[in-house]
Amino acid sequence: MSADTDSTSDADRPGMPLLPGTLPEALRAELIAFRRDMHMHPELGNQEFRTTAAIKTRLEKAGLRPQVLKLGTGLICDIGTWDGVRPRLALRADIDGLPIPDMKTGCAYRSTVPDRAHACGHDVHTSVVLGAGLVLAGMDRAGTLPHPVRLIFQPAEEVLPGGATDAIAAGVLDGVGRIIGVHCDPRVDAGRIGLRHGPITSACDRLDISLDGPGGHTARPHLTTDLVIAAAKVATEVPALVARRVDARSGLALTWGRIESGHACNVIPQHAELSGTVRCLDLQSWRLAPDLVHAAIDEVAGLYRAKTEITYVRGVPPVVNDPQVTKLLRDAMTARRGAASVQDTEQSLGGEDFSWYLEHVPGAMARLGVRRPGERTVRDLHQGDFDVDESSIAVGVELFTAAALLDT
Numbered sequence: 001m002s003a004d005t006d007s008t009s010d011a012d013r014p015g016m017p018l019l020p021g022t023l024p025e026a027l028r029a030e031l032i033a034f035r036r037d038m039h040m041h042p043e044l045g046n047q048e049f050r051t052t053a054a055i056k057t058r059l060e061k062a063g064l065r066p067q068v069l070k071l072g073t074g075l076i077c078d079i080g081t082w083d084g085v086r087p088r089l090a091l092r093a094d095i096d097g098l099p100i101p102d103m104k105t106g107c108a109y110r111s112t113v114p115d116r117a118h119a120c121g122h123d124v125h126t127s128v129v130l131g132a133g134l135v136l137a138g139m140d141r142a143g144t145l146p147h148p149v150r151l152i153f154q155p156a157e158e159v160l161p162g163g164a165t166d167a168i169a170a171g172v173l174d175g176v177g178r179i180i181g182v183h184c185d186p187r188v189d190a191g192r193i194g195l196r197h198g199p200i201t202s203a204c205d206r207l208d209i210s211l212d213g214p215g216g217h218t219a220r221p222h223l224t225t226d227l228v229i230a231a232a233k234v235a236t237e238v239p240a241l242v243a244r245r246v247d248a249r250s251g252l253a254l255t256w257g258r259i260e261s262g263h264a265c266n267v268i269p270q271h272a273e274l275s276g277t278v279r280c281l282d283l284q285s286w287r288l289a290p291d292l293v294h295a296a297i298d299e300v301a302g303l304y305r306a307k308t309e310i311t312y313v314r315g316v317p318p319v320v321n322d323p324q325v326t327k328l329l330r331d332a333m334t335a336r337r338g339a340a341s342v343q344d345t346e347q348s349l350g351g352e353d354f355s356w357y358l359e360h361v362p363g364a365m366a367r368l369g370v371r372r373p374g375e376r377t378v379r380d381l382h383q384g385d386f387d388v389d390e391s392s393i394a395v396g397v398e399l400f401t402a403a404a405l406l407d408t
Helices: 025-040 049-061 122-142 163-169 227-243 283-303 323-337 391-406
Strands: 075-079 088-094 149-154 176-189 193-195 203-212 253-261 271-280 307-316 342-344 363-371
Touching: 025 049, 025 122, 025 391, 049 075, 049 122, 049 149, 075 122, 088 122, 088 391, 122 149, 122 176, 122 363, 122 391, 149 163, 176 193, 176 323, 176 391, 193 323, 203 227, 203 283, 227 253, 227 271, 227 283, 271 283, 283 307, 323 342, 323 363, 323 391, 363 391
Parallel strands: 088 149, 088 176, 176 363, 193 342
Antiparallel strands: 075 149, 193 363, 203 271, 203 307, 253 271
């Protein structure tokens, strides 16, 4: 995707309030180069050593004092002098990649690491927070930053239950009163953001099931446990059963991604496995989901005399945007690019561990448009050909700097 962008800022739009904190052209180009370098060197969760070092080096070059988390990867960086009273506004980015191959052909910044890719836009999120931090640091040196800000570069967002839980335990929210973040959205044009009050993502958990029985010959299924039938019944009946035990408006959905059993056509196997995800739009139903799923699996598997071993891994709750912080993001984007640059967005069934921060402090996440305006092809997240319109980096930076200036 081209880096040629609409560089128009709020200062160029008649009638728009003049806010400092727009992105200088030299820094714009540097952030695109930073993003491309990060894109070429993706690192999985809790292994982001090169990425952490690159962020730290650039922040230190700006005279800042970033602190690497005790986890070994990820870091925080405070900008401005904190008086110990008024809480900081935190800007959060996630820094890990995905264990999938980069399938972009003819791309100069394609991943150089086999079976690793930044296919979720974390390289963009990181570049946005880095750029906002550098701009805000310049304002702080000039004495024009009204309130202190904390940058959070979080590892392991893609690792359930999310690296945010470890980051919170490491103290990243100490002194923080509100938190904001963005997530790339390939359905939204670059130059715009999507916002929503209340839930904007869903809860997401992981489910692994083992079914066991004595096995036997397919000529005599009545003498054993037919695990293939048992696994098939669990796969089809458990999702339907679970869905009937909660309010349909909760959107509780169990979806399988893997089912394995057997090796020969005339042998009833002794073991079967299923893996999938449990997603939910509603926070209360998400809290009930583990017990509901366990009960449904045991009921169905028990009808076929299959022994069950269930591993239910808690993932993330829904991201529930705080109304006041959502308004802050709307006001910030409107100040930069006008009211038409903000669009309403639907709740996604995707999960995001930004939700864990919102269990502690109010905050909001915006969907950052990364689609080239007019492009019909949607490069979906978590696909090997995912890429972005890099003008979105400048949009994210100016959104965050305006939010920091308008935060009261």
